[in-house]
Amino acid sequence: MLYNSTLNKEFKVTAAEAIVSGIAEDGGLYVPEYITKISLQELKELVDFDYLSRARCIFSDYLSDFTMEEINECVVNAYNEKKFGSTNPAPIKSVVYNEKEINVLELWHGPTSAFKDMALQILPHLLTKSLKKSRDGKEAVILVATSGDTGKAALEGFKDVENTSIIVFYPEDGVSPMQKRQMATQEGKNVEVCAINGNFDDAQTGVKKAFASFNASKADFGNKFLSSANSINWGRLLPQIVYYFSAYCDMVKLGKISCGDLVNVVVPTGNFGNILAAFYAYKMGLPIKKFICASNSNNVLTDFINTGKYNKNRKFYTTISPSMDILISSNIERFLYLISENDTDFVSDCMTKLKTSGTYSLPSELHNIVKELFYGGYSDEKETKSTIKNMFLQSGYLIDTHTAVAVDVYDKYVTETGDNTPVILASTANPYKFSKSVLESLTEKSNDNVDEFELVDMLYKTTKAEVPQNLLNLKDKEIRFKEIIEPKEMYSFVTKKIRHQNKE
Numbered sequence: 159m160l161y162n163s164t165l166n167k168e169f170k171v172t173a174a175e176a177i178v179s180g181i182a183e184d185g186g187l188y189v190p191e192y193i194t195k196i197s198l199q200e201l202k203e204l205v206d207f208d209y210l211s212r213a214r215c216i217f218s219d220y221l222s223d224f225t226m227e228e229i230n231e232c233v234v235n236a237y238n239e240k241k242f243g244s245t246n247p248a249p250i251k252s253v254v255y256n257e258k259e260i261n262v263l264e265l266w267h268g269p270t271s272a273f274k275d276m277a278l279q280i281l282p283h284l285l286t287k288s289l290k291k292s293r294d295g296k297e298a299v300i301l302v303a304t305s306g307d308t309g310k311a312a313l314e315g316f317k318d319v320e321n322t323s324i325i326v327f328y329p330e331d332g333v334s335p336m337q338k339r340q341m342a343t344q345e346g347k348n349v350e351v352c353a354i355n356g357n358f359d360d361a362q363t364g365v366k367k368a369f370a371s372f373n374a375s376k377a378d379f380g381n382k383f384l385s386s387a388n389s390i391n392w393g394r395l396l397p398q399i400v401y402y403f404s405a406y407c408d409m410v411k412l413g414k415i416s417c418g419d420l421v422n423v424v425v426p427t428g429n430f431g432n433i434l435a436a437f438y439a440y441k442m443g444l445p446i447k448k449f450i451c452a453s454n455s456n457n458v459l460t461d462f463i464n465t466g467k468y469n470k471n472r473k474f475y476t477t478i479s480p481s482m483d484i485l486i487s488s489n490i491e492r493f494l495y496l497i498s499e500n501d502t503d504f505v506s507d508c509m510t511k512l513k514t515s516g517t518y519s520l521p522s523e524l525h526n527i528v529k530e531l532f533y534g535g536y537s538d539e540k541e542t543k544s545t546i547k548n549m550f551l552q553s554g555y556l557i558d559t560h561t562a563v564a565v566d567v568y569d570k571y572v573t574e575t576g577d578n579t580p581v582i583l584a585s586t587a588n589p590y591k592f593s594k595s596v597l598e599s600l601t602e603k604s605n606d607n608v609d610e611f612e613l614v615d616m617l618y619k620t621t622k623a624e625v626p627q628n629l630l631n632l633k634d635k636e637i638r639f640k641e642i643i644e645p646k647e648m649y650s651f652v653t654k655k656i657r658h659q660n661k662e
């Protein structure tokens with residue numbers, strides 16, 4: 159299996175090279191040259207497998223330059239009980255909301271309590287193996303722009319991993335206090351964390367510019383090169399495909415569906431990575447009927463699905479679901495490639511328009527395909543808060559702000575369509591990562607200037623929901639990173655750190 163860029167089908171690389179470089183040389187994203195199929199018979203076999211075996215099976219199709227032994231090492235090191243608290247890292251919990259059963263796929267049992275762990279616990283293993291295959295002797299400097307959860311999950315995944323170091327940029331006013339604390343206290347010898355005066359899109363643009371400047375510069379950075387752990391890396395997307403297959407198999411095991419039945423999936427969406435993984439699963443043969451794409455007030459994707467026009471020229475909102483505060487959803491580029499049947503000229507045209515005018519439109523044939531398979535909806539701040547409260551009152555089940563966006567949009571979908579196909583809803587963070595907003599939703603009282611750990615305690619007293627140990631541990635950890643810079647200073651920050659590392 160080789161990979162080509164979304165902008166050019168001629169230039170092909172191995173999976174190892176795609177993972178190491180993150181982004182293609184022409185600025186496009188790597189996509190597999192074809193999509194492998196899982197037959198119904200094979201799907202039936204997966205039902206009796208555990209998570210690790212399901213993962214091995216899907217990985218082996220797409221990592222054909224890895225041996226089975228290497229794949230096994232990656233999978234076992236990433237998804238063990240020590241890291242995810244159980245042999246199933248992504249269990250299903252069925253709850254009832256407004257008289258409908260929702261099968262919640264809990265993706266936040268990893269070491270940082272957000273779904274990003276599902277990919278970022280395995281990416282460093284994939285990357286170090288890929289480095290040996292495709293850039294022997296080189297060291298990867300991982301650059302990350304984060305809206306909160308990716309940064310911490312990447313830091314935790316890469317800390318003290320040989321031949322790598324990691325630099326994370328986050329928007330100073332765009333992450334929750336707990337997320338900030340998680341990053342500022344990060345341990346590890348090879349990690350750097352820096353806040354920027356700007357929003358997530360500024361951070362992401364700054365990282366892209368740093369890549370361009372680094373590659374264009376003739377400066378000597380020794381044996382170091384830049385790589386990305388953002389969701390544009392194929393090594394992030396692939397592990398996410400696994401949990402949709404796994405969730406489907408668990409639904410069969412739980413007797414909720416028979417193998418072959420259709421399901422709907424609901425995904426709270428920001429960069430379009432998580433929902434795109436579900437779309438890949440569908441393309442591989444997983445019986446999915448409808449993709450319900452849930453946004454917060456930054457509803458650029460809702461409009462895209464409903465009108466066929468992508469338009470990032472709009473007001474940016476800082477919301478209580480910060481990991482979805484995104485106006486440029488980078489993985490849409492892969493989606494355009496897939497729905498246009500690998501039309502690189504079309505993708506290239508859309509991406510150029512996005513860069514120059516901030517907007518592009520789908521031709522009506524393509525928009526019809528999107529409308530047929532996708533439902534786009536959004537939940538504003540008030541609706542998100544009341545969903546948290548109603549869910550807790552009805553089911554005693556505590557959800558975070560991002561998951562609440564998904565629940566609310568799903569509720570709207572069912573009300574509008576009457577479609578009661580069994581549903582898998584991706585729950586992307588533990589509620590204690592967003593204690594302030596979750597608590598305020600429940601009590602309808604504001605808690606300004608209350609310490610983050612005090613809020614955790616108050617939320618626990620109100621709900622008795624279990625607090626993840628990793629968050630409690632942060633309380634006594636030293637704050638290591640305090641720097642705040644302008645977006646335009648990001649590249650010089652990177653080169654300064656690399657030169658410093660080289661001197662040591």
Ligand SMILES: *Cc1c(COP(=O)(O)O)cnc(C)c1O
Binds near residue numbers: 272274308428586
């Ligand atoms: C990253 C994130 C999302 C959005 O996922 P995408 O893959 O970017 O669409 C949603 N919820 C949480 C909690 C996240 O961390």
